[in-house]
Amino acid sequence: MLVLVGGNGFLGRHLTVRAHEAAIPTVVVSRNPDSQFLTTYAPSAASLPLDDFQRRPGDQLLLERATALIYLASQSVPGSNVENPSLEMTGNVEPAFNAFLRVGHLRPDLPIVFLSSGGTVYGRTDYQPIPETAPLRPISPYGLGKVIIERCLRFCGETVGQRYFILRASNAIGRWHRNPQQGLAMAVLRAINSGTPLNLYGDGTAVRDYIDADDIADAIIDVVSAGPKNDIWNVSSGIGYSVLDLVDMIEQVIGKRPEIKFWPNRKVDVSSAVLDPSKMLRDFGWKAKTPLLVALQKALLA
Numbered sequence: 324m325l326v327l328v329g330g331n332g333f334l335g336r337h338l339t340v341r342a343h344e345a346a347i348p349t350v351v352v353s354r355n356p357d358s359q360f361l362t363t364y365a366p367s368a369a370s371l372p373l374d375d376f377q378r379r380p381g382d383q384l385l386l387e388r389a390t391a392l393i394y395l396a397s398q399s400v401p402g403s404n405v406e407n408p409s410l411e412m413t414g415n416v417e418p419a420f421n422a423f424l425r426v427g428h429l430r431p432d433l434p435i436v437f438l439s440s441g442g443t444v445y446g447r448t449d450y451q452p453i454p455e456t457a458p459l460r461p462i463s464p465y466g467l468g469k470v471i472i473e474r475c476l477r478f479c480g481e482t483v484g485q486r487y488f489i490l491r492a493s494n495a496i497g498r499w500h501r502n503p504q505q506g507l508a509m510a511v512l513r514a515i516n517s518g519t520p521l522n523l524y525g526d527g528t529a530v531r532d533y534i535d536a537d538d539i540a541d542a543i544i545d546v547v548s549a550g551p552k553n554d555i556w557n558v559s560s561g562i563g564y565s566v567l568d569l570v571d572m573i574e575q576v577i578g579k580r581p582e583i584k585f586w587p588n589r590k591v592d593v594s595s596a597v598l599d600p601s602k603m604l605r606d607f608g609w610k611a612k613t614p615l616l617v618a619l620q621k622a623l624l625a
Contacts, residue, residue, distance in 0.1 A: 329396030341540040408464035441491035452599035463591035486551035493559035497536025498625040514581035527567035535613035559598035
């Protein structure tokens with residue numbers, strides 16, 4: 324049984340549905356369980372409030388039924404906590420580390436999959452595409468938090484033998500984006516639907532590696548099925564598109580284009596982030612299969 328901590332979020336919803344389609348038992352752990360979503364899209368999945376998970380019911384779940392814990396929880400997005408970086412530690416790093424320590428105490432043999440960030444942990448780099456061995460030079464509190472959480476999980480592996488996978492995912496596109504501060508494709512759609520300008524930082528030439536959220540969900544299922552390897556993998560398409568390329572493709576899908584208002588670059592933004600996903604193919608036979616235009620159609624026309 325997969326235990327999805329933070330499973331009510333964007334990627335968690337995609338993973339829950341994919342697990343349901345694959346007949347994989349799943350428990351969604353979240354602060355505010357959404358029973359209506361599960362009933363509609365993943366009726367085989369169960370839900371557990373975070374408060375209960377942190378007490379005896381969670382211990383029983385981890386000890387008796389869990390086959391893997393997928394850690395997706397995050398209280399921030401790449402542009403968060405710029406003025407107060409320490410909030411990243413209290414809001415994200417500490418809860419993650421505590422969760423890992425708890426699993427290590429109860430069941431170090433239970434694989435933990437941590438969804439890290441491919442676009443922010445590497446920071447500014449000359450590597451293109453970026454391999455997992457590239458230096459970690461985050462320039463945002465969000466990226467710094469992900470790097471520290473990765474190290475916390477590796478610490479558990481080194482001290483108690485915790486089994487783990489660290490997946491550095493690139494920019495996901497999917498239908499269940501709920502945070503208006505995250506997701507360029509959905510920001511473009513909101514601007515089109517509301518008739519308001521799309522605010523872009525920089526001149527639109529920044530390059531990103533976009534991937535269908537369902538492909539990320541499939542990657543998680545594939546690595547869990549293969550057995551724990553205690554390592555790090557990029558999960559990406561390996562193909563770069565500029566911000567304006569993405570706007571052009573959305574215009575192909577929607578038939579409309581928003582007015583764009585350009586703003587100066589933020590200090591947390593990098594000019595290019597395209598990941599090398601070849602290790603995922605080599606180790607698990609996984610590669611992104613959904614072309615960007617198809618991913619946009621799935622997300623925007625749902």
